[in-house]
Amino acid sequence: MSEKKNNIFSTLSSMPAAIWSSVFRNNLPYTDLGRSKTSFNNFFLHIHPVKVHRHTLKPWFTMGLGLISLFLFLILVVTGVLLMFYYVPSTAQAYDRMLDLRGSVAFGVFLRNMHRWSAHGMVAAVFLHMCRVFFTGSYKKPREFNWVIGVILFLLTLFLSFTGYLLPWDQLAFWAITVGTAIAGYAPVVGEQMRFLLLGDTTVGQEALLRFYVLHVAVLPVVMVVLIAIHFWRIRKDGGLSRPEEADIVEPAAVGTVLATPAPAMAMATAAGGINVIEKKNYGIQGLVRGPFAKVGNVPDNSVFSYPNLLLAELFVFILTVLGVLLVSAFFNAPLEEAVNVLHPPNPAKAPWYFLGLQEMVSYSAFWGGVGIPAIEVLVLLLVPYFDRGQKGVGKWFAKERLLANTLFLTFVVVNIVLIIIGTFFRGQNWEFVSPF
Amino acid sequence: MSEKHNAQEESSEPISRRKVLAWLTSMGIMGSAVVSVFSNLVFIKPRATYGQPTRFSIGTPDDYPPGTRIALGDQKVAIIREGSKMAAISITCTHLGCIVGVSETGFACPCHGSRFDQDGNVTGGPAPKPLPWYELSMAPNGELEVDKGKEVTAGKWFTV
Numbered sequence: 001m002s003e004k005k006n007n008i009f010s011t012l013s014s015m016p017a018a019i020w021s022s023v024f025r026n027n028l029p030y031t032d033l034g035r036s037k038t039s040f041n042n043f044f045l046h047i048h049p050v051k052v053h054r055h056t057l058k059p060w061f062t063m064g065l066g067l068i069s070l071f072l073f074l075i076l077v078v079t080g081v082l083l084m085f086y087y088v089p090s091t092a093q094a095y096d097r098m099l100d101l102r103g104s105v106a107f108g109v110f111l112r113n114m115h116r117w118s119a120h121g122m123v124a125a126v127f128l129h130m131c132r133v134f135f136t137g138s139y140k141k142p143r144e145f146n147w148v149i150g151v152i153l154f155l156l157t158l159f160l161s162f163t164g165y166l167l168p169w170d171q172l173a174f175w176a177i178t179v180g181t182a183i184a185g186y187a188p189v190v191g192e193q194m195r196f197l198l199l200g201d202t203t204v205g206q207e208a209l210l211r212f213y214v215l216h217v218a219v220l221p222v223v224m225v226v227l228i229a230i231h232f233w234r235i236r237k238d239g240g241l242s243r244p245e246e247a248d249i250v251e252p253a254a255v256g257t258v259l260a261t262p263a264p265a266m267a268m269a270t271a272a273g274g275i276n277v278i279e280k281k282n283y284g285i286q287g288l289v290r291g292p293f294a295k296v297g298n299v300p301d302n303s304v305f306s307y308p309n310l311l312l313a314e315l316f317v318f319i320l321t322v323l324g325v326l327l328v329s330a331f332f333n334a335p336l337e338e339a340v341n342v343l344h345p346p347n348p349a350k351a352p353w354y355f356l357g358l359q360e361m362v363s364y365s366a367f368w369g370g371v372g373i374p375a376i377e378v379l380v381l382l383l384v385p386y387f388d389r390g391q392k393g394v395g396k397w398f399a400k401e402r403l404l405a406n407t408l409f410l411t412f413v414v415v416n417i418v419l420i421i422i423g424t425f426f427r428g429q430n431w432e433f434v435s436p437f
Numbered sequence: 438m439s440e441k442h443n444a445q446e447e448s449s450e451p452i453s454r455r456k457v458l459a460w461l462t463s464m465g466i467m468g469s470a471v472v473s474v475f476s477n478l479v480f481i482k483p484r485a486t487y488g489q490p491t492r493f494s495i496g497t498p499d500d501y502p503p504g505t506r507i508a509l510g511d512q513k514v515a516i517i518r519e520g521s522k523m524a525a526i527s528i529t530c531t532h533l534g535c536i537v538g539v540s541e542t543g544f545a546c547p548c549h550g551s552r553f554d555q556d557g558n559v560t561g562g563p564a565p566k567p568l569p570w571y572e573l574s575m576a577p578n579g580e581l582e583v584d585k586g587k588e589v590t591a592g593k594w595f596t597v
């Protein structure tokens with residue numbers, strides 16, 4: 001290099017490499033040091049820990065449901081922003097804009113399908129993710145608060161999809177907004193005020209559409225992004241995903257230099273005799289990090305490098321998610337009902353499937369079905385980790401020690417699914433009981 | 438901020454100038470936060486609304502021959518005439534606000550299955566209250582007027 005310093009050709013010919021290496025600080029890594037640095041120096045990768053526990057990578061443990069939720073959310077952001085280029089939040093125009101997507105916008109229908117089906121998928125994925133977290137006892141100390149954030153994320157997901165399906169201003173939208181805000185009106189004390197704030201008027205109309213639009217495209221997504229960021233941050237700070245105690249046992253011979261390992265391994269290490277466990281010195285390449293993953297050097301334990309192990313797993317889930325959404329969107333069109341007719345609700349007027357359980361409950365009592373019981377359910381969900389504080393059975397599906405808790409939760413899940421099934425298949429004209437058979 | 442300074446701080450009387458300032462500052466910040474949340478709520482609460490007027494004309498009695506049971510969509514009332522008696526009954530379901538269907542035998546709601554008899558009394562379903570009756574009156578020009586701002590007791594007919 002030095003002899004050719006002034007040669008314009010060599011400057012030019014080495015320019016791509018110079019640019020490349022300034023953007024990507026590391027070459028593709030072939031050593032452990034390289035693998036840590038890659039995770040560390042890249043903005044997108046540094047969300048990951050440098051190393052990840054083997055147990056976390058077992059596909060059946062998480063079933064990738066949290067990741068699927070995240071990827072569906074990302075798909076929703078991208079397709080949603082694209083749809084915004086054509087959408088107008090006006091009662092006079094919104095519905096026509098939906099028809100335009102069919103008629104005069106390239107890929108219009110396809111994007112709308114992707115957006116709608118991803119939204120349905122996200123409700124399902126987030127709910128299933130919550131089930132997996134419960135059935136594996138993963139909300140226990142120190143993860144209590146991440147469960148609470150999760151419950152809020154679930155509610156946000158529902159509210160996002162609710163505000164979303166109002167936007168086409170078709171029959172479904174109009175009657176959903178009518179019924180939904182009327183339910184809010186039943187809340188004690190603040191109910192009527194809340195309804196007025198949501199609608200921006202005394203009746204459902206232009207003001208309401210504008211308000212739900214702002215909530216849907218600006219307020220709620222921003223809150224969601226912030227909370228997802230905290231959710232992920234806390235997973236790291238809580239020492240990665242939960243896992244059973246056995247998962248941390250390493251062959252005694254290899255334990256020698258393990259520092260700051262979780263209790264059982266530590267106990268074994270001390271039992272093995274003559275080993276200096278310097279508890280304070282648990283900093284590593286990440287700087288000073290509390291928790292089971294901070295260690296000096298590359299010590300044998302049950303963890304592997306995130307790059308490439310975790311990344312490949314994530315890539316796999318990502319591809320599956322995108323593929324699923326693309327396939328469904330290619331074969332099924334997102335529903336669009338008739339234009340709003342303020343005199344005739346469709347008969348029967350049904351919400352999307354995930355709200356049909358609620359609709360079924362509301363058809364017995366507006367207050368109890370729409371406000372009372374849901375409020376109690378949310379409150380109990382939020383408090384779950386503070387009721388159930390035993391430390392047994394963490395990180396295992398359907399652990400024997402958690403039979404009672406799991407049975408209760410399973411009942412809750414089954415009851416809600418049964419209500420949804422009744423609302424979907426057993427209700428006909430005028431919400432009368434019909435048999436689908 | 439030296440060590441010596443801190444030591445002095447701790448040994449001085451319980452309410453030092455620094456403590457008072459810290460207290461005032463935090464009260465100021467918290468107060469501003471409360472005020473700003475409150476003013477944001479005031480901001481998003483509209484002062485003027487664009488809803489329909491509560492009083493409106495529905496034409497002359499001749500437009501509604503005896504036996505009429507008809508729903509007016511924009512105004513969301515049903516106009517009913519039996520002989521020379523007339524009434525205006527709301528068609529907004531008292532359950533969750535869907536528009537009920539009007540038939541010979543009463544009203545039925547498609548949303549969660551509430552049923553009402555001819556006078557708007559609940560006969561089934563989750564509706565908590567009967568459909569309200571509104572005041573009907575005759576304007577000087579001979580047209581009927583409904584005032585949705587004024588409910589009258591069910592069964593209080595207007596004679597034309």
Ligand code: HEM
Pocket residue numbers: 062064065066067068069070073126127129130133138139143146147148149150151152153154157228231235240241242243
């Ligand atoms: C927008 C919705 C959500 C997203 C994007 C999301 C994402 C994730 C991801 C990617 C993980 C890593 C493990 C996995 O894939 O299972 C995770 C873990 C976790 N999530 Fe969520 N989640 C969401 C909602 C929820 C909900 C509704 C709950 C529960 C009420 C919850 C509670 C938890 C807990 C406690 C963990 C740690 C689990 C463990 O340590 O094993 N999350 N989340």
Ligand code: FES
Pocket residue numbers: 530531532533534535546547548549550551562563564
């Ligand atoms: S809105 Fe009429 S029954 Fe619910």
